[in-house]
Amino acid sequence: MAIIINKPLDMHLHLRDGDMLKTVAPLSSKSFAGAIIMPNLVPPVTTREELVSYRDRIKSSIGDDTFTPYMTLFFKPTYTKEFLESIKDELTSIKLYPAGITTNSEGGVSGFNVEELRETLDAMSELEIPLSIHGETNGFVMDREAEFVSIYEMLATNFPKLTIIMEHITTKESVEALDRFNNLYATITLHHLMITLDDVAGGMLQPHLFCKPIAKRPEDREALRRVALDGHPKVMFGSDSAPHPQDAKESCGCAAGVFTSPIALQVLTQLFMENSTLEKLQDFVSNNAQKIYKNISVPKKSITLEKIPFTVPNRYGIVVPMYAGETLAYTITKIER
Amino acid sequence: MAIIINKPLDMHLHLRDGDMLKTVAPLSSKSFAGAIIMPNLVPPVTTREELVSYRDRIKSSIGDDTFTPYMTLFFKPTYTKEFLESIKDELTSIKLYPAGITTNSEGGVSGFNVEELRETLDAMSELEIPLSIHGETNGFVMDREAEFVSIYEMLATNFPKLTIIMEHITTKESVEALDRFNNLYATITLHHLMITLDDVAGGMLQPHLFCKPIAKRPEDREALRRVALDGHPKVMFGSDSAPHPQDAKESCGCAAGVFTSPIALQVLTQLFMENSTLEKLQDFVSNNAQKIYKNISVPKKSITLEKIPFTVPNRYGIVVPMYAGETLAYTITKIER
Numbered sequence: 035m036a037i038i039i040n041k042p043l044d045m046h047l048h049l050r051d052g053d054m055l056k057t058v059a060p061l062s063s064k065s066f067a068g069a070i071i072m073p074n075l076v077p078p079v080t081t082r083e084e085l086v087s088y089r090d091r092i093k094s095s096i097g098d099d100t101f102t103p104y105m106t107l108f109f110k111p112t113y114t115k116e117f118l119e120s121i122k123d124e125l126t127s128i129k130l131y132p133a134g135i136t137t138n139s140e141g142g143v144s145g146f147n148v149e150e151l152r153e154t155l156d157a158m159s160e161l162e163i164p165l166s167i168h169g170e171t172n173g174f175v176m177d178r179e180a181e182f183v184s185i186y187e188m189l190a191t192n193f194p195k196l197t198i199i200m201e202h203i204t205t206k207e208s209v210e211a212l213d214r215f216n217n218l219y220a221t222i223t224l225h226h227l228m229i230t231l232d233d234v235a236g237g238m239l240q241p242h243l244f245c246k247p248i249a250k251r252p253e254d255r256e257a258l259r260r261v262a263l264d265g266h267p268k269v270m271f272g273s274d275s276a277p278h279p280q281d282a283k284e285s286c287g288c289a290a291g292v293f294t295s296p297i298a299l300q301v302l303t304q305l306f307m308e309n310s311t312l313e314k315l316q317d318f319v320s321n322n323a324q325k326i327y328k329n330i331s332v333p334k335k336s337i338t339l340e341k342i343p344f345t346v347p348n349r350y351g352i353v354v355p356m357y358a359g360e361t362l363a364y365t366i367t368k369i370e371r
Numbered sequence: 372m373a374i375i376i377n378k379p380l381d382m383h384l385h386l387r388d389g390d391m392l393k394t395v396a397p398l399s400s401k402s403f404a405g406a407i408i409m410p411n412l413v414p415p416v417t418t419r420e421e422l423v424s425y426r427d428r429i430k431s432s433i434g435d436d437t438f439t440p441y442m443t444l445f446f447k448p449t450y451t452k453e454f455l456e457s458i459k460d461e462l463t464s465i466k467l468y469p470a471g472i473t474t475n476s477e478g479g480v481s482g483f484n485v486e487e488l489r490e491t492l493d494a495m496s497e498l499e500i501p502l503s504i505h506g507e508t509n510g511f512v513m514d515r516e517a518e519f520v521s522i523y524e525m526l527a528t529n530f531p532k533l534t535i536i537m538e539h540i541t542t543k544e545s546v547e548a549l550d551r552f553n554n555l556y557a558t559i560t561l562h563h564l565m566i567t568l569d570d571v572a573g574g575m576l577q578p579h580l581f582c583k584p585i586a587k588r589p590e591d592r593e594a595l596r597r598v599a600l601d602g603h604p605k606v607m608f609g610s611d612s613a614p615h616p617q618d619a620k621e622s623c624g625c626a627a628g629v630f631t632s633p634i635a636l637q638v639l640t641q642l643f644m645e646n647s648t649l650e651k652l653q654d655f656v657s658n659n660a661q662k663i664y665k666n667i668s669v670p671k672k673s674i675t676l677e678k679i680p681f682t683v684p685n686r687y688g689i690v691v692p693m694y695a696g697e698t699l700a701y702t703i704t705k706i707e708r
Binding site: 176230231232234235239241244284289290 | 513568569579622
């Protein structure tokens with residue numbers, strides 16, 4: 035039996051820049067029709083020129099037109115309505131990082147004073163630009179996301195017309211928040227559907243599964259699986275695939291991020307199949323995103339998977355993927371453009 | 372001001388064997404008058420011959436008589452009263468590992484069937500041999516110790532005359548169990564008094580702080596500090612100092628263990644000083660242990676510390692210690708034998 039996914043989308047992706055971009059962008063473009071590209075370069079993407087230039091570097095790293103990079107800006111409370119109007123057509127969303135919370139987020143928001151954010155968020159509401167948020171406080175590592183839920187709620191209440199995406203949610207508290215506010219949505223990664231903290235630190239320490247937010251408890255993973263496998267209309271797939279060089283992952287003080295782009299659709303297919311919810315996979319990896327992000331158009335592309343063993347390479351360039359060296363049940367057998 | 376600690380004891384120590392033993396044993400003997408030596412070699416110490424031979428290798432690695440290695444056997448439910456009587460004078464305690472729960476514990480106990488354990492534990496009760504336990508289930512990494520408390524309680528209830536040591540406790544649940552049963556005691560490590568999971572995985576991943584049991588939540592550390600700093604009479608210092616070669620700690624799939632022997636007294640002195648409980652340090656690092664372990668005699672030895680900066684070496688041989696390269700407030704300035 036062949037499984038065909040139409041226009042698969044990755045609604046949260048790190049492509050980096052330079053040589054790393056050249057390594058990983060073609061891997062995303064093989065599996066996906068488009069992806070929301072995170073702006074946390076060094077320095078972060080904050081101007082029209084930087085955004086357009088980064089988009090062009092991405093496109094030239096891929097070399098065909100069947101993958102659309104949906105570009106984002108790194109949120110600054112100084113963005114004016116005039117600026118946002120001028121960039122609206124190049125932009126899909128704006129990504130807000132609390133300061134210092136993850137890789138290259140030092141210039142993010144400190145404190146969440148509504149009045150300081152109001153001008154920019156009102157303009158985004160009016161221009162229908164979604165706000166994507168890495169929702170963690172600087173609290174204890176297992177509590178950071180749950181502690182941030184009150185900030186999501188404050189933003190959702192104060193900016194009821196703003197589309198707010200809770201990025202890469204990892205907890206039952208975030209899942210529960212989804213249904214309390216009309217304007218809250220979420221992305222969920224592959225790895226947070228598959229692992230818990232046990233896989234990171236329960237046996238030997240596994241740096242390639244270390245990410246931010248860190249994988250949480252079994253009951254959190256259950257909550258994530260429930261909405262993802264059910265095709266919950268406010269939930270989208272966003273890999274948060276984040277490549278780091280092998281030596282940066284395996285050395286002391288390893289960087290946060292799991293690299294999943296080239297294996298995501300294969301593993302998701304197996305997960306949905308095993309849970310007898312294959313009919314919801316299309317919603318999770320494409321349809322929901324197209325409804326939530328009204329400002330995207332997706333190129334025609336379909337990916338065919340078949341139940342043929344696929345042994346994951348130990349490395350793609352200098353990047354070690356999730357499930358490196360392991361054999362997955364499904365293989366991509368056809369890409370139709 | 373000089374601080375003098377009489378007969379400091381480390382009631383839970385891994386010295387390994389071979390070259391590693393030669394590296395680390397002299398570091399323990401510099402700071403301590405004695406230590407309970409864990410038996411999880413490969414293969415584990417389970418016979419009189421192995422125990423005596425290991426003790427002799429430890430002694431010859433140290434080269435003086437001012438440090439006593441208190442020897443342990445790796446618990447097996449097949450130990451008879453006759454066997455235990457024959458080895459009693461060489462032995463200080465018996466260490467029980469649930470099977471597969473930590474480094475070299477594959478031959479440990481599976482399931483905790485009272486009747487299967489009764490003969491050995493009754494004999495230990497009668498012969499006044501303490502039982503030291505690594506108390507973790509194979510559950511979710513943050514819950515393993517709390518889940519094991521019911522097994523501690525079952526053992527404490529069924530063997531009321533057995534001295535049971537909850538080794539390297541890390542949770543408030545274990546602290547609370549201490550006062551519910553007359554025959555439950557505990558060791559607490561240096562690192563669990565100093566760190567939480569945040570230090571291991573809250574920023575970058577820190578393999579040198581990865582240990583089993585894993586460091587827990589801030590409220591757990593508070594509970595541990597409360598009883599340690601108070602000199603609670605059922606609580607003893609046990610470093611669980613566990614050396615691994617640097618490359619085994621810093622490679623992918625790092626081994627569990629924090630190496631603290633050469634810095635433990637210095638950091639404990641600072642911790643007790645900062646909390647204005649210096650008068651309790653002697654109880655925590657020696658007196659309580661001498662009352663709980665009635666079967667030990669401790670060589671005369673005193674360690675003098677002064678408030679002089681001490682920069683921790685980056686490595687001792689091939690082992691990276693906790694606080695490597697950092698400067699501590701206290702230095703050992705005199706060792707009197």
